[in-house]
Amino acid sequence: MLTGRDGLLAEARTALVRASGVVLVGPAGVGRTALARAVVADLPSRLFGEAWITATEASKEVPFGALGRLLNGGHPSLHPALVHHTVLAALHERCGRGRTPVLVVDDAHLLDGPSAGVLLGLVQARVVRALVTARSGVPAPDAVVALWKDVELSRLFVPALTEDAVGALAEQRLSGPVSRTTTQLLWQWTGGLPQLVVALIDHGREVGSLVRDTDQWRWRAPLAVPAQVADLLDRELDRVGRPGEDALAAMALGGPLPLSVVEAAASPELIADLEQLGMVRSEQSDDQILVRLRHPMLGAAVRRRMSPARRRRVSAALLASAPPAATRGPHAMASALWAVHAGQPVGSAELIRSASLCLYADPAASEQLARRARERGGGAPAAVALAAALVEQGRTAEAYEALVAAQRAAEAADDRGAQVTVRVALARHRAWVGREPRQAYDDLLRIHADAEAAGDTAGRAEAASAAVVVQLFSGQAARALHGARELLAESPPPAGQLRVTLASVAALVLTGRTAEAARVGRAAVAAVERAGSSALPLARGMAGAALAFAELWREPTPTGPVTDPAAGRWPMPNDPLVSGLSHTAWPVFDGYAQRISGDRAGAISRLRDAVAQQADGEGLFRSEAAGWLAITLAEDGHPDEAEAVLREHPVDAVTLVPGLRPWATAAVAAAAGQRSRAARLMDEAIVIAHASGCWLVELGYLIYAAHLDPVAGPSRYADRIAEALGHVDAERLVTAGRAVIALAGRNPSVLLEHAHRLLDVNMTGEALKLVDEVTRHAGTSDSTRLFVALRTRLRAAAPGDPAVAAGLTARETQIAGFAARGLSDREIADQLVLSVRTVQTHLGRAYRKLAVTSRRELSDALRLVG
Structure with missing residues (x-):
């Protein structure tokens, strides 16, 4: 069975069995031939027999060339009037008497005219069934077109896969x-x-x-470009000729480009022809039309064939045509590279800016530009740009050496400004690459003090803004917020002001002031949009991410930041991507948001991506990605895998979330049945969050800790949750906190209201915890019956939960998981503060639902459903 083609396969088969045939039309590489083979293989062999012919460029030049195999001794000497009957006789001979002939014609757009006429005649006479494939976007013989226009064969378009x-x-x-x-x-x-x-x-x-x-x-x-398809793409490129390939080269060098820019390398008529051939596509973007290649692999094939002369010629044409005011989009990022390729002079400042523009989209190009800038006297800024490009490619030792060399040069020249720039870069390198944020913070304090003593206002602001960010990522949000406010009161330079503002947004969220964070975040996004060309892509992307972080706990379905899937470590603005790709959700944020909403399977998938991405480069969110993944895996019943994640990707000192390490370890302990240890670790996390002034984080930890012990936990933590609620305005988390307080009261009707409120704010996972705890003590009241109905509905909407596949409740899943790991009934009862009889009852139900009879079989069954 062909992947993703079930519907087409059935439709084509029906057209062959019940009518005269079918024509499969689609672009090159879409799998028309494979689909035709699957259709034929799906026909009942006792009723149908098939004969294949394949048209080619060579056979197109010879009358009846495609039918040669069916013409018994060669077509050149055969009178045209006899071809129809000769082909029909050959079909009956090949297919067998008593079976309906199915004539399969592959690549019918390449048929010579006489062969196409014979095909049409056979179909019109209804003496054969025809299965025809043809390429879309290219001319086909009139007789082939008539198959669906006049004879009315089913014409099925074979689309690209979803x-x-x-x-x-x-x-x-x-x-x-x-x-x-x-x-x-x-x-x-x-x-x-x-x-x-x-x-x-x-x-x-x-x-x-x-x-x-x-x-x-x-x-x-x-x-x-794999060798298997290089020939296919080369043949396509050969057909468009030199002018067409110049137009394709323009888009390969600059990503999706405004139509006015592409027209510098090709006429409007040629661009229209390329679009008709399916090699390019156009789309409306704001007030301009953007033209892009059909797919990036075509661009890679164009670049592979591009000679230095063509690259120089096309780059010069692009430079000449790009309007100076067009400062957004891929052509803005690529303009310096065009100048380099065209052999035109470029100043070091422009090279450095261009290196920063394409740093995350194309770090190799960024390195090339930064090296060129350093060669042209770019000094410390060029060295910093080069180090950033090297770090992004994972070459951290080279990056450090470049910065140290720049520091020596600045000291030798007694250039104080350059010294500050490089020292700050070295401190940032120590924080993000060395994973020593506290030591980096001390370095920045010394740089700040030296600049202040020297009366260097700019250097002082640069060090201070970097220190705020480092402090934020040391889990010290309250202190970072205080430092940010002090610095913003001094009106620092624009770059530092934006950096500190974004840090303050994150700090406001962590400390529980999400309304203020959203207001400041919206202002920051508006400011970077107004800044236009002066705001780098990362700044614009981070501004959007900061605002999304603020709205995460306020909106049931917040709009998350996007990224380039080829370089997904960082959030990106919604501009066209130089890679020619379309934006996708930023995995680290997307995974966390799905976890909050209760979609564990979705969260695990996205956080796996985030862990892999954040392992390279600066990895600012490395700890969050690994910690959240481990926690979600543990909650989903996979403590061993969660533990492996923490072992291979440990939560280190670079973290936004204070107490993340003990929280993740507690989740693994709880999933492994170590309830007392999990409780101690959560208390440790709560203390750390409280000491950091992060009320939102502390409230989350209190809620999590309360659910670890559903019998005594809600009562134990109710007062502290109530206190934290007074400092937090995040609606979704506040709703979850109030639900835990209500859980301590055990009033079914009140709890039912809280469950529905949790659903209203899209916190299905928290609602499910609530209803599971109530139905565990279910009686016969109307409220508990409503809870049972609500639990059924919630479980049906939670495809990622391993309990769903087998119909296990959360408690049955929990007890079954402990039993599968070898705990006795008594040990499970002690862990969960239940009677042994209750454990045995839940375990017996789990055995029946999973159709197992022993703990050994239980372990295998849980792996299958999980």
Whole structure:
């Protein structure tokens, strides 16, 4: 069965069995031939026999060339009037008497005219069934077109695969789960064309670009053109000629470009022809039309064929045509590279800015620009830009050496401004690469003091703004907020002001003031949009991410930040991407948001991506990605895997969330049945959050700790939750906190109201915890019956929960999990403060639902449903 083609397969088969035939039309590489083979294989062999002919460029030049195999001794000497009957006789001979002939004509758009006429005549006479494939967007003989226009054969368009179908194909090909980001890359790189998808997968596995990482297959390399499809793409490019390839080269060098810019390399008529051929596509973006290649793999093929002369010529044309005011979009990022390729002089300042513009989209290009800037006297800023590009590529030792060399040069020249710039960069390197934020903070304090003593206002502001960010990522949100407010009162330079403002948004959220955070975040987003060309992509992306973080706990379905799937470590603005790809959700935020909403399976998938992405580069959110993944895995019944995540990707000193390490460890302990240890660890996390002034984090920890012991926990933590609620205005978390307080009262009707409130704010997981605890003590009241009905509805909407697949309740899943790990009934009862009889009752129900009879079978069954 072909992946993603079930509907088409059934429709084509029906057209062949019940009518005269079907024509499968689609672009090159979409799998028309494979679909035709599957259709034929699906026909009952006792009723139908098939004969194949394939049209080619060579056969097109010879009358009846495509029918040669059916013309018994050669077509050149056969009179045209006899061809129809000769072909029909050959079909009956090949297919067998008593069976209906099915004539399969592959690539019918390449049929010579006489062969196409014979095909049409056979179909019109209803003496054969025809299964025809033809390429869309190219001319076909009139007789082929008549098959669906006049004879009314079913004409089925074979589309590219959907993203989900590409994921299914990849998992089938690799015999294992594939990360969501890798699926998105394969889909976008290939345009969903199965032939290209399979070739890219096979190539990636062969050369090591596809690796098994965090229990998923993941693509970890730039896009390449596999040898299997290079010839196919080269043939397509050969057909467009030199002017057409120049136009394609323009888009390959600059990503999606305004139509006015592309027209510098090609006439409007040629661009229209390329669009008709399906090689490019256009789209409306704001007030301009953008033109892009059909898919990025085509761009890679164009760049592979591009000679230095063509690159120089096309780059010069692009430079000449790009309007100076066009400061957004890929052509703004690529303009300095165009100048380099065109051999035109570029100043070091422009090179440095361009290196910053393309740092995250194309770090290799950023390195090239930064090195050129350093060669042209760019000094300390060029060295800092070069170090950033090297870090982004994982070459951290080279980055450090570049900064140290720049520091020596600045000291030798007695250039105080350059010294401050490099010293701040070294401190940031120590924080994010060395993972020593507290030591980096001390370094920045010394730089600040030296600048203040020297009367260097700019240097003082640069060090202070960097110190605020480092303090924030040391889990000291309240102190970072205080420092940010002090610095903002002094009106620092624009870059520092934006950096500190964004840090203050995150700090406000962590300390519980989400309304103020949202207000400041919206103002920051508006400011960077007004700044236009002066705001770097990362600044604009981080502004959007900060606002999304503020709205996460306020809106049931917040709008999350987006990123480039090929470089997903950082949030990006919603501009067209230089890679030619479309934006996707930022995994680290998307995974956390799905976890809050109760979608564990979705959260785990996205957080796996986030862990892999944050492991490289600066990895500002490395701890959050690993910690949240481990917690969600543990909650989903996978403590061993969660523990492995923390072992391989430990939560370190660089973290926004204070107490994250003990929280993650507590989650693993709870999932392993170590309830007392989990409670101690959560108390430790609560103390850390409280000491940091992070009321929102503390409230989250209190709620989590209360649910660890559903019998005594709500009463134990109710007063502290009530106190924290007075400091937090995050509606979703406040709703969850009030529900825990209500749980301590055990009033079913009140708890039912709280469950519905949790659903209103899209916290299905918290609602499910609540109803599970109430139904565990279910009586016969109307309220408890309503709870049972609500629990059934919630479980039906929670596909990621392992309990769902087998119909287990949360308590049955919990007890079954402990039993599968070898705990006795008495040990489970002690852990959960239950009677042994209650444990045995729940365990017996789990055995029946899973159709097992022993703890050994139980372990295997839970792995299957989980």
